[in-house]
Amino acid sequence: MRRRDFIRMTAGLAGSTGLPPFSTALAQSKTVFKASDVQPPGYPTVAATESLGKKLAAATNGRLTIQMYPSAQLGAEKETIEQTQIGAIQMLRVSAGALGPIVDDVNVVNMPFLFKSIEHSEKMMDGPIGQDLLDRVSAHPSANLVALCWMNSGARSIYNTKKPIRTVEDVKGLKVRVIGNPIFIDMMNALGGNGVAMGYDQVFSALQTGVIDGAENNLPSYVFSNHYTAARYYSLTQHLVIPEVLVFSKRGWANLSNDDQALIKKLAREAQMEERELWKAYEREAMEKAKAAGCEIIMIADKAPFQKAVRPVWDKYGPKYQDMIKRIQDIA
Secondary structure: OOHHHHHHHHHOHHHHOOOOOHHHHHOOOOEEEEEEOOOOOOOHHHHHHHHHHHHHHHHOOOOEEEEEEOOOOOOOHHHHHHHHHHOOOOEEEEEHHHHOOOOHHHHHHHOOOOOOOHHHHHHHHHOHHHHHHHHHHHHOOOOOEEEEEEEOOOOEEEEEOOOOOOOHHHHOOOEEEEOOOHHHHHHHHHOOOEEEEOOHHHHHHHHHHOOOOEEEEOHHHHHHOOHHHOOOEEEEEEEEOOOEEEEEEHHHHOOOOHHHHHHHHHHHHHHHHHHHHHHHHHHHHHHHHHHHOOOEEEOOOOOHHHHHHOHHHHHHHHHHHHHHHHHHHOOO
16 A cells, blocks of 8 residues: 555544544544554553543543554554644654654754763753754644654664674674664664664564564563564663654644643643653563563673764764754753
């Protein structure tokens, strides 16, 4: 099926499930927002969005509610971004990695080894720089998205089916899935691997069949999407700290009152902090589960060789974002 036909079909999903189209629903007493996430039920971003929905329903006496569709029920990230842009989905949790090709300013947080630590990234998200980047998404003329808040997604590391990765040389020749963003493809190639752009929903089967040798992601995604059952080696390269972004369809946003917009933004900020606490617990659980399953978790004490290897990525993309990079690196 062509992507255009897929989007058109999905836009009619509300009608096929017995729900009125979004624009019609707004004219009625109760409105149900469709929210999408590629992650499974119970995942921190899913749970935090569901919590936001409960608070929204309580604050509006049921006038505004959220129906959550986890586990990529409405499509992979690329498809759901497109659906949110046209208003078929109202709320979407998406990686900044997937958002970067649409809003180039966001790509600054996709630079490898940009953040000194998870705490450093949290200060960025919670402060004026984080708000600045959210505002740039909302103001982008063709994105058709309103950025509500950031969410944690930890540090990303490389896992594979072949061998432990302890040095940069160990990455050489491995086919490693990355998010479909040129920065990540160039990054993996700079590390000596072969970066393969692929939808998140395809990774598990690709690992099982040998289409790819590995992937890179945070520990909870590695475990709770069952990738750990196919790829037993998880090396803590922690080369990326990519935040998540909760966005709303600009088409739907324009139909909301100022009070409703303010309420959703307030609840989104609360969801940002709630997801962070859920994330920390989920990360601990993922580590325990991976170890119990016999996965080899490889510590990398010296990341300097990895940082040196991705220098060409900084040379290629860094100058474009140098002002924002400096602001982020200057965060105390």
